[in-house]
Each structure stands twice: as C-alpha cells, then as structure tokens.
Amino acid sequence: MTDVDGLEKLYDVKEATQLSDTSEKRNIGIQLSLTLTVKGKFDDTATSGPHAVFSGIVGGSTTRTVTVVLDGVSQYSFEALCTKYKVEVKNKELVEYEATLVSDGAVTIS
Amino acid sequence: MAKILSNNCRLYLDAYDLTIGGQEISLSKIKEAKDPTTVNDTAEKRLMGAVVDAEFDFSGLFDDDSTGAFKGLKALVGSDTARLLSLHLGTAIDAHAILAQFKVSSVKNGVKHGELLPVSGVFAHDALAAGKSAEYGRVLYPKTTVTVSTNGGGLNNAASSASGAYWAYHVIAWSATGGNAKWTVALQESSNDGGGDPYAAKDGPVDITAVGATLRTVAGTIEQYTRLALVLDAVSGSITIVSTLVRL
Numbered sequence: 001m002t003d004v005d006g007l008e009k010l011y012d013v014k015e016a017t018q019l020s021d022t023s024e025k026r027n028i029g030i031q032l033s034l035t036l037t038v039k040g041k042f043d044d045t046a047t048s049g050p051h052a053v054f055s056g057i058v059g060g061s062t063t064r065t066v067t068v069v070l071d072g073v074s075q076y077s078f079e080a081l082c083t084k085y086k087v088e089v090k091n092k093e094l095v096e097y098e099a100t101l102v103s104d105g106a107v108t109i110s
Numbered sequence: 111m112a113k114i115l116s117n118n119c120r121l122y123l124d125a126y127d128l129t130i131g132g133q134e135i136s137l138s139k140i141k142e143a144k145d146p147t148t149v150n151d152t153a154e155k156r157l158m159g160a161v162v163d164a165e166f167d168f169s170g171l172f173d174d175d176s177t178g179a180f181k182g183l184k185a186l187v188g189s190d191t192a193r194l195l196s197l198h199l200g201t202a203i204d205a206h207a208i209l210a211q212f213k214v215s216s217v218k219n220g221v222k223h224g225e226l227l228p229v230s231g232v233f234a235h236d237a238l239a240a241g242k243s244a245e246y247g248r249v250l251y252p253k254t255t256v257t258v259s260t261n262g263g264g265l266n267n268a269a270s271s272a273s274g275a276y277w278a279y280h281v282i283a284w285s286a287t288g289g290n291a292k293w294t295v296a297l298q299e300s301s302n303d304g305g306g307d308p309y310a311a312k313d314g315p316v317d318i319t320a321v322g323a324t325l326r327t328v329a330g331t332i333e334q335y336t337r338l339a340l341v342l343d344a345v346s347g348s349i350t351i352v353s354t355l356v357r358l
Contacts, residue, residue, distance in 0.1 A: 030152055031152065031154065032154050033145075033155075041113050042113065042114050043113060044199075044206055051206065055139075055246045058139050058141065059139060059140075059141035059158065059162050081156055081158050083143050084139070084141075085138065086137070086138035086165075087137055087208060088135070089119045089121075089136070089199075090116055091116055091132075091134065092116060093115075094115055094116065095113070095114040095116060102143045102156050103156065104143075104155050104157070105153050105154075
C-alpha cells in the first residue's frame, strides 16, 4: 500500500442564523460518511494480499471493519463497504490498484 | 508476494490485441452504496446497492497493425454488440486475469507537432450476465500461434470447484485449408493434470471458422486442472488464440 486518502472524521454543519442575529450561527449536524481511497502496487499474495482482499469484497453487502493506525497508538475505526476496485496498467510502470471504501455508521478515533 | 510490471500485461478486445499500441489501461468493478440515513441517526449510514457496473479506460499510440488497438477500435466503434474483454496481468498460464464486456462508443486520435499520434477509446459496460461485471480469473492460454493440433498446459486451481465457470477465448487470426477447413477448441479437465485421470472435454469442442471472441458458460463441477485443447480439422492451417477462465 502506498497511499491512503480521505481519512477524516467529518460532521455536517447547518446554518442556524436567524433574523435577529448579528453574527452567523452554526449547528453541528450528524457525522458524515467518509470515502477512503487505498492505493498501492498490485500484489497477488493469496488470502491477505490486496488483490485477494479487494476482489473478494468489492460490491459485497457485508460491512468490513477498517482500522487505520496512525502512530502505533491513535487509530481510526469504522465499518465500511468496498464500492470500487480498480486495476491500472501504465506503460513502463508496475501494475497498481485502487480500492474505494465508504463508511457505514460512526467513525471513531481512539 | 509478487508485483507485476506493465510490460507483462496483455489486453484483448474481441478479435483485437489492444496491447499493440496500448499505454494506459484501467479496469474497475463498481457498485454504488445507497444512503439509508434517517432522522434519528447520529451518523450517516450506507447500504450496498443492487446494480453492479464496470469501467474501462484505455489510451495509447496509433499503430497500423491489423489486429492492434487502433484497427480494433475503428472496427468496433458504434456497434451495439457487446465485445468480450480480457485483461491478463501476466503472460503465463495461471496469471491473474479480469474478464468483462463493453461496447465501444468512441475512438479518438489527435495530431501534435513532433509527437507520436495518440489513440484512445470510450467504452460502455454491458454485463456478461445478470449480477456480473468485471470478473476475476486466470489466464487459461496465453496468446499463441499454432499450426498443428495442440494442448495447452494445465491450469491448477488447487481444488475442484462446484459453481461452473466462464470460459472465454479470443481468436485473433486463423486459417484452415482442405479437409473440413476448420479448427476446434475445447475446455478440458482433469483431477490430477492428466496423471492418472486423463484430460477429458468439459465444454466443447467448438468449431472455429472466423476471428472473434466467444464467451461460454460452463455449468457444474470443474476438476482441479483445466486446459485448452486445439484441433486442426483440416489439411493445413494456423490459429492465434488466447483464453481466460473465471471460476464462479
């Protein structure tokens, strides 16, 4: 794996300003779903390699637990669906993959 | 843990070898997630949708080879017939492969001073079957030209499988003269690579009398080993063929 993009715990923000307000007001809404993109060099390691994993779960209706550990202590955790798995061949380069995971429910940072 | 260089990859669309001229290829399997979040939820929810899709992007260099990318896209563009696509991530039997089907909606060229002429295409996915899009399998037979009856090497699946398979082959070129003036192709199986259990036809033989691509749906249990079997049913001839197997 070479890139992880979209790691974010994000909440919706709602406009709450009323006529009588002299400054704009905001309310925090619900937590939004995150879209995580994972990229790397294509690897055909059986069972645990990225091709075996993502080709097996893409389009599946069962959520998978995703944990991204930042520094050995802090981590993001969420349940996710794999909505896309791409294999990319570029001239003179190693074959690459890109998988898209969307969160279902809360994203926690611990 | 094996990485793959792009120069080991091959791409076939119908009767054409898009590797000839190809420079950038991507093939994706996609299913959209739906939003079932309701007013009492504190975090957005997602449910997987019901419709699977695929995307294919291709660009490369103009090449006047009669079976290459430009000639292929030029021949197929605008046709409402879905074309079989095999992306091989290696040139050996058992290399990973992806099978899908697309219609060609555009072929594009350009001219830029001092540069090689480019070519690219736009493709519309059309499913192999209900609920299928880009399906993951293996190279059954790499692109080879033969002039006599030939059996390919055994493709080892580590075990038999019970849910059938998609067996696809692309005939890039062929000729047959005299006799019945044809080739035949069959998918054969064996439990031990022909050791004590001789290979026998699981599907076919199918007559080959033209270039093009064919998708065969094979039902039931398939033994651990499979191979492609080519028979020249003529006095003389030649065939260039490549095949993909996707166990379901």
